Structures are given as C-alpha cells and as structure tokens.
Amino acid sequence: xxxxxxxxxxxxxxVLMLAVACTDDGAPPARAETTGANRTAPAGSGFxxxxxxxxxxPAYCLVEGDRANRQQCAEDRDLGFxxxxxWPQYETGYPEFCPSREPDRVPSSLGRDYLDIVPTxxxxxxxxxxxxxxxxxxxxxxxxxxxxxxxxxxxxxxxALETLPAEIDALEAEDAFIAANPGxxxxxxxxxxxRGYLRExxxxxxxxLDYRACPEVxxxxxxxxxxxxxxxx
Numbered sequence: 001x002x003x004x005x006x007x008x009x010x011x012x013x014x015v016l017m018l019a020v021a022c023t024d025d026g027a028p029p030a031r032a033e034t035t036g037a038n039r040t041a042p043a044g045s046g047f048x049x050x051x052x053x054x055x056x057x058p059a060y061c062l063v064e065g066d067r068a069n070r071q072q073c074a075e076d077r078d079l080g081f082x083x084x085x086x087w088p089q090y091e092t093g094y095p096e097f098c099p100s101r102e103p104d105r106v107p108s109s110l111g112r113d114y115l116d117i118v119p120t121x122x123x124x125x126x127x128x129x130x131x132x133x134x135x136x137x138x139x140x141x142x143x144x145x146x147x148x149x150x151x152x153x154x155x156x157x158x159x160a161l162e163t164l165p166a167e168i169d170a171l172e173a174e175d176a177f178i179a180a181n182p183g184x185x186x187x188x189x190x191x192x193x194x195r196g197y198l199r200e201x202x203x204x205x206x207x208x209l210d211y212r213a214c215p216e217v218x219x220x221x222x223x224x225x226x227x228x229x230x231x232x233x
Contacts, residue, residue: 041148044207045136047088047095051217052149052203055084057119058230059197072119078232081155083117084200085127086146088134092216098134106139114143117150145209152209156180161232169225173198187213190221198227 044050057079061068072079088095104125111124118124124143132142156176157163168176170191178184184203188211192200202221204214 041145041209042137042141044088044142044145047134047136047207048091049089049212049214050149050205050207050209051085051087051089051214052153052205053084053087054081054150054153054155054201054203056080056198056200056229057082058232059194059199059228061233062230063194063197063199069120069122072123073233075233077119078161079119080159080161080232081201082119083146083150084123085131086135086142086149087131089204089214089217095134096130100133102128102133102139104129106143110140110143114147117147149205149209152181152205153177153203154180159229164231165229167226168198168229170198170222170227173201173227174221177201177203181211183211185211185213187215187218190214190217191223191227193222193224193227196224196228198229 057072057077061073071077072082106121106125106128108121111118111121114124115121118127127146128139128142132139132146135142135145137145156179158165158168158176170193173191174186174189177189178186188204190202191198192202202217204212204217206212
C-alpha cells in the first residue's frame, strides 16, 4: 500500500463513520430517553427534592376569611385542589427567597398560561420569589416544571365535586391519592390540616418528578380523623 493510498483511506474514515451512525433515511439515531417520570420538564439544581403543594381551595377561603384572595374565593370560581406551589427542599429544611438573575415579577404574558392550575397572578409571583428562585431554573422553566409536576398527579375520584365526602380521615385522604397514583407511597405524601379542615396535600418528588420519600415532610403531616372537607361555593 502506497503512502498516498493510506492518506486517502484515513481521510475517508469520518465519512464512513457518519454513514454507519445514521439511519436508513440519513438521520442520526435518536438519543436514548432520559430517566425520570417526566422527560420534558427542565431539571432543577441546588436542592434535594420538590414538594408539590395542592391546596383545597374552599378550606383556604374559610380559614383565611377576609385575608383570603378575593379572586380565588369568588363565588363563581368553584375551585377544588389548586397548586399552592412547587417548593425546592433539603432533606432538613428548605431554601427560600434565593438570589436570581430573573426579575421578581412574573410577567402576565408568561404567568397567565398557568392560571388554570394556580388561581391568581399574585400567587404565581409569590411562589416564584419565595420558592422558584431557589430551583436553579428560569421563570419560564420553573413554571413548566410546576405544570409537569401537577400533571404527574391524578386527583382521586373521592374529591370530585359530585362525590365529595363531608368528612375524611387524614390517612384515608392519603390512601385515596396513593391508590390513584402508582408509585406513590405513604412516606411520599402528607396532609396538612387546620381548624379541623383538610387544608392541603403535599407530595414529594425528585427533581425529575418521580415520587420519593421525604421523612421530615411526612412527620409534619397531620393524622387527624374526621377532617371536614368544605364544598366549593
């Protein structure tokens, strides 16, 4: 083999390798899928896990009274579970109000696309400032992740307005969510109660939105029986 022939072979190698890597239609092969329950939500950083807080809106309105957000508690809203927030957490404690290059205010042009799950722009802005700023994400990516987390969770049929129980035990509420969401376990979820009302469901997720255990959050949950579940107005 002459030196010139060897040089021609070496020059052709990149082309041959690209041809092998391509599919029959000339496109490179698809990348392997990433792990995690949600493969489209941006991955945050700088914390251990998320808590997705789902507030039972009628209880919020009753407990807060005159301090409640009038837009959320208007008689024509008829809201059940709404997203209170998606909170970055440490195994012990949590960060809040972190420095960020993003503005404090969430523009309505961005936030209004999430009013179907978070009831007011005021709550969207507050959640970004206190919690989203600690996620390592931009405003847009944090809100995308918030929606993906909400879509990860199925609300049990027991909380449909037509079958809503007047009372429920805290552990029964947990069991209903566990049954409706494969992979969720007792140490993944906690109920918050206040003044005898079921106030909130808190669900722990990895940054990739898989369910995961969260001992500190679970211990803080209430175990009260006969919690009142107020109906929407």
